[in-house]
Amino acid sequence: MRPTLPLLPRQGPGRQRFLLWIIALMAYLAALALMGVFMIGNVISSWQATVGGVATVVVPTPPEGAPAPRVVVDRLLAVEGVTAVRVVPEWELDALLAPWLGEADLEGLPLPQVYEVVLGRADPARVRAALAAVAPDGEITEHQAPIAGLVQMGQSIRAVGVLVVLLVVAAAAGTVVFTTRASLVIHQHIIDLVHMMGATDHRIARPFRERALQMGLAGGLVGVGGALMTLVLVVAMVDTDMVGLSRAAMTGWQWLCVAAIPPAFALVPMATAHVTVLRALSRLP
Amino acid sequence: MAGGPGAKLGAMIRFENVGLRYGSGPEVLRDLTFTLEDGTLHYLTGVSGAGKTSLLRLMYLALRPTRGLIHLFGHDVARTPRHTLPELRRRIGVVFQDYRLLDHLTALENVLLPLAVTGRLDDSSLIHAEELMHWVGLQDYLHARPPMLSGGQQQRLAIARAVIGRPKLLLADEPTGNVDDQLAHRLMRLFEELNRHGTTVVIATHNARLIADFPHPQLRLEGGMLATVPGRGR
Numbered sequence: 300m301r302p303t304l305p306l307l308p309r310q311g312p313g314r315q316r317f318l319l320w321i322i323a324l325m326a327y328l329a330a331l332a333l334m335g336v337f338m339i340g341n342v343i344s345s346w347q348a349t350v351g352g353v354a355t356v357v358v359p360t361p362p363e364g365a366p367a368p369r370v371v372v373d374r375l376l377a378v379e380g381v382t383a384v385r386v387v388p389e390w391e392l393d394a395l396l397a398p399w400l401g402e403a404d405l406e407g408l409p410l411p412q413v414y415e416v417v418l419g420r421a422d423p424a425r426v427r428a429a430l431a432a433v434a435p436d437g438e439i440t441e442h443q444a445p446i447a448g449l450v451q452m453g454q455s456i457r458a459v460g461v462l463v464v465l466l467v468v469a470a471a472a473g474t475v476v477f478t479t480r481a482s483l484v485i486h487q488h489i490i491d492l493v494h495m496m497g498a499t500d501h502r503i504a505r506p507f508r509e510r511a512l513q514m515g516l517a518g519g520l521v522g523v524g525g526a527l528m529t530l531v532l533v534v535a536m537v538d539t540d541m542v543g544l545s546r547a548a549m550t551g552w553q554w555l556c557v558a559a560i561p562p563a564f565a566l567v568p569m570a571t572a573h574v575t576v577l578r579a580l581s582r583l584p
Numbered sequence: 585m586a587g588g589p590g591a592k593l594g595a596m597i598r599f600e601n602v603g604l605r606y607g608s609g610p611e612v613l614r615d616l617t618f619t620l621e622d623g624t625l626h627y628l629t630g631v632s633g634a635g636k637t638s639l640l641r642l643m644y645l646a647l648r649p650t651r652g653l654i655h656l657f658g659h660d661v662a663r664t665p666r667h668t669l670p671e672l673r674r675r676i677g678v679v680f681q682d683y684r685l686l687d688h689l690t691a692l693e694n695v696l697l698p699l700a701v702t703g704r705l706d707d708s709s710l711i712h713a714e715e716l717m718h719w720v721g722l723q724d725y726l727h728a729r730p731p732m733l734s735g736g737q738q739q740r741l742a743i744a745r746a747v748i749g750r751p752k753l754l755l756a757d758e759p760t761g762n763v764d765d766q767l768a769h770r771l772m773r774l775f776e777e778l779n780r781h782g783t784t785v786v787i788a789t790h791n792a793r794l795i796a797d798f799p800h801p802q803l804r805l806e807g808g809m810l811a812t813v814p815g816r817g818r
Contacts, residue, residue: 304700308688492684495646496749497674498701499667584648584669 306493306506307486319518321474326522326564327529329467330557334530336460337556338547343453345546346446354423356414356430358437365412366433374433375414380421387413468567475511475568479575482507494583504576511572512565519561526557595619595655596753596784597643602652604638612638614808616652620786622752625779627795628788630805636788637681639805640755643786644678645669657752674702677751677783681758683742685730691741692717692726698749709748716744720774736763743771747778754778756787760794772798 356375358365368386375384392410416426416439423441430437483490490503549557597620604613613635620626628636641647642654645661654661656672664672677698685694695713699705717723720740722733730738739759746754756775760768772794779785786803789795795802804811 303705304689304693304697306701308686488684489686491646492686493697493701495644495673495676495678496698496701497670497672497676499670502701502703581666584645584666 306489306503307482307510310510318474318478318514319521322471322514322518322564322568323521323525325467325471325474326519326560327525328522329464329471329564330523330526330560331529332460332463332467333557333560334526334549336457336464337549337553339453339457339460341547341549341553343450343457346450346453352418353442354416354418354426355440355442356416356437357440358412358414358430358434360409360411361436368412368414371412371414371430371433371437374429375416375426378421378425378429380419381416381426382419383415383417385415385417387415468563471515471564472567472571475515475571476575479507479511479572480579482510483576483579490580491583494580500577500580503580504573507572507576508569511568515568516561516565519564522564523557523560596622596624596657597786598653598655599642600653600655602642602649602654604635604642604647605650611650612808613642613649613805616810618803618810618812620784622784623779623782625776625785625800626787627800627802628786628805629790629795629802631790634805635808636805637757639803640678640757640786640788643753644676644755645673670702674698674704674749675752677746677749677754679739679742679746679754679756679759681761683730683738685738685741685745687730690727690729691722691733694730694741695744695748697745702749704749713744713748716748717741720744721770736767739763739767739771740774743774747783751783754783754785756785758788758790760789760791765793768794769797 356371358371372384372386375381389410392413418426418441423439427439430439493503597618599616599618602613602616603611605611616639628639630636638647642649643656645656648662657675659672661669661672686697689697692710692713693700695716696705696709699709714723714726717726720743722737722740722744725733725737725741730741733741739762743756743759746756754775759775760771763771768791775785775787776798802812
């Protein structure tokens with residue numbers, strides 16, 4: 300004899316496989332969408348940190364003399380939120396001009412002072428005011444504006460991705476509700492019988508719960524595995540540096556979130572099945 | 585034996601002015617008032633459609649009355665919280681008219697089912713179940729599935745399942761409806777043996793010959809109302 304009695308008969312292999320693939324497909328879509336959300340977020344952060352977060356300050360050097368770099372740096376660093384100010388050295392300026400001026404001797408040319416300001420959370424207007432105080436002719440160029448559109452688009456795509464993840468999880472829960480209700484109807488005679496034998500609602504719900512848990516976990520693992528294989532294929536097929544994928548590399552906690560999809564796909568259906576069965580049983584006397 | 589509303593409160597079953605209707609239909613049971621004492625054996629009789637099965641369903645708590653009071657094991661069923669009803673149901677064994685055996689379990693597993701679903705399965709359960717299978721003459725069919733058994737064998741299996749939990753109250757709905765006289769007598773002797781061991785038994789039947797051969801008090805239903813007929817002593 301078996302150590303525990305199976306309250307419900309085994310499901311037919313066809314029905315079981317169909318459900319498994321439905322849930323696996325949903326987990327696959329959820330994993331792809333979640334990875335997309337994370338990667339787009341990482342690219343946006345990278346843009347903001349490297350391009351959008353930096354302003355270029357140019358201070359002309361008139362004959363009467365420009366302010367000392369130390370004064371400009373100190374004044375800019377005093378602005379709340381500015382995290383770093385770097386004086387661009389002359390050799391870097393030479394290198395920047397080389398494509399236009401060739402290897403000509405630039406000695407004597409009145410090259411401006413150039414600074415890279417890492418804005419952090421600083422208000423650009425305050426940075427501008429601080430610059431005007433020490434160098435009224437100084438100019439500041441922010442790079443945030445040109446990429447603002449891209450950032451906005453990326454954020455919109457990310458929001459859509461989050462919505463897709465939520466919809467897929469809701470669809471998975473809905474599928475479980477539907478299949479659990481169908482299962483309740485199919486096994487109504489067993490439920491009525493054990494209910495009259497004195498089984499508690501939680502005991503009756505257990506096999507439905509366990510079935511949903513196993514199905515969700517298996518489907519989640521298959522789906523996430525498929526999504527990872529898709530990602531590996533994509534990475535192998537494209538030049539990651541060219542398309543900026545290296546900026547999208549996911550962090551440890553983001554991988555953990557993706558790894559949490561199979562348990563989530565197990566727990567959500569399990570809880571859904573449990574609640575569905577308890578609600579149905581509550582109608583019995 | 586059956587008694588009136590003045591019977592003692594600690595009785596096994598007490599109905600007071602109980603009525604039952606399904607949905608908005610007419611009352612199928614009306615003004616039922618009776619008491620079944622602990623350790624008695626009663627027949628529940630009446631023509632088909634008289635309400636025997638409905639009355640049994642009220643007794644095994646598958647239905648709630650639309651009016652009146654039902655006391656079971658000293659509990660007012662209407663006032664008993666739903667979450668405590670399973671505990672009351674465990675004291676009741678039911679032999680259904682259609683047996684309600686689970687085809688995906690073996691005969692032995694079907695007998696063990698009431699213990700398994702109520703967390704009472706232990707080391708001695710298997711031995712007890714095998715003894716019961718022997719008692720009902722199915723010792724050679726322990727691992728057979730119900731569809732492989734005859735109607736009479738399924739009937740006896742249903743009885744074994746109903747008594748495995750040592751119920752205080754055994755309710756049997758037409759337990760001899762589909763068996764020949766010889767088997768019907770054998771099943772009745774099983775019920776009487778259970779009754780001698782202290783189980784209160786109610787058997788719904790319209791088998792007049794069986795009632796004549798094994799006389800016990802009767803609860804007769806007529807048109808949804810109860811007419812109590814005292815049984816003859818054997």
